[in-house]
Amino acid sequence: MVIKYAYEEKQLSSDAIKMRDILAAYIAVVSRKLPDDVTKKLGELSKEEVDPLQQLVYNTMWENQLLAEELKRPSCQDTGALQFFIKCGAKFPLLSELNEILKEAVYQATQEAPLRHNAVQTFDEYNTGLNIGNGIPTVVTEIDGDGDGIEMYVYMAGGGCTLPGAAKVLMPGEGYEGVVRFVMDQMTSYGINACPPLLVGIGIATSVETAAMNSKLALMREVDSISPNENAAKMEQLLEDGINNIGLGPQGFGGKKSVMGVNIINTARHPSVIGVAINTGCWSHRRGKIIFDKELNYTLPLHKEVSL
Numbered sequence: 001m002v003i004k005y006a007y008e009e010k011q012l013s014s015d016a017i018k019m020r021d022i023l024a025a026y027i028a029v030v031s032r033k034l035p036d037d038v039t040k041k042l043g044e045l046s047k048e049e050v051d052p053l054q055q056l057v058y059n060t061m062w063e064n065q066l067l068a069e070e071l072k073r074p075s076c077q078d079t080g081a082l083q084f085f086i087k088c089g090a091k092f093p094l095l096s097e098l099n100e101i102l103k104e105a106v107y108q109a110t111q112e113a114p115l116r117h118n119a120v121q122t123f124d125e126y127n128t129g130l131n132i133g134n135g136i137p138t139v140v141t142e143i144d145g146d147g148d149g150i151e152m153y154v155y156m157a158g159g160g161c162t163l164p165g166a167a168k169v170l171m172p173g174e175g176y177e178g179v180v181r182f183v184m185d186q187m188t189s190y191g192i193n194a195c196p197p198l199l200v201g202i203g204i205a206t207s208v209e210t211a212a213m214n215s216k217l218a219l220m221r222e223v224d225s226i227s228p229n230e231n232a233a234k235m236e237q238l239l240e241d242g243i244n245n246i247g248l249g250p251q252g253f254g255g256k257k258s259v260m261g262v263n264i265i266n267t268a269r270h271p272s273v274i275g276v277a278i279n280t281g282c283w284s285h286r287r288g289k290i291i292f293d294k295e296l297n298y299t300l301p302l303h304k305e306v307s308l
């Protein structure tokens, strides 16, 4: 029996088609061009490695980036499962069409970029071939009651970089030391699988799903950004130093630096428990950000030199 994912294209308004086309073009850019903050950080880290093997790895990454742009092809074969983290004004004119716009933009980018087909229907175990499936693309939307524009992160969640992801509710009494133990256990066990140097996102909250969402949103924060909470910022630095000391190095070949950085997002918690989660981004941390106003004028704050 051939099972086919039933995706029905909907009739979009002309403005929705315009937004879809812009988004599809930007998704293709995200697939081949790293965001400005990641490019800058990789440049800094590469200068710290003095051994020929590590230099070779970084030189191969640069060559890979140049060829991706020249050939207009994704910079890694795994273009991930598409995820959108959105803040949308309640008065944004295309709010009611947003989900369809996103799905169609993913479908269009899959054909045009092109993107690898990464939507496998669980249990039925077939690839839809569309990068659209049940729950894919992931869309997380926060409504801004006063706004009339929309801003969104576009993220390509690859298999390898998703692998170290985990979440746990710590036993009462484990405290923030338990957070550090959890993170370091994950990094020493699985960090090497995620194509270092990594951006490590840590979420702290109450339950596994709240911590997990915080940890993913932490990956949307810019590399080199610092938590506004003084204690969280201190933990970011301590964890960065600790994970660097594991010595994973670029692509796990050993070296001075294992991470681009550690970002923590924390929200209030139940008094009895601390939920903690980890998500990692690889050296090819393909996340973008696009901000539209209500007229669909847009800016690309993480790809400043790109025009679509």
Ligand code: SF4
Residues within 6 Å of the ligand: 076, 077, 078, 079, 158, 159, 160, 161, 193, 194, 195, 282, 283, 284
């Ligand atoms: S971890 Fe990143 S660079 Fe490595 S294969 Fe996956 S997406 Fe590509």
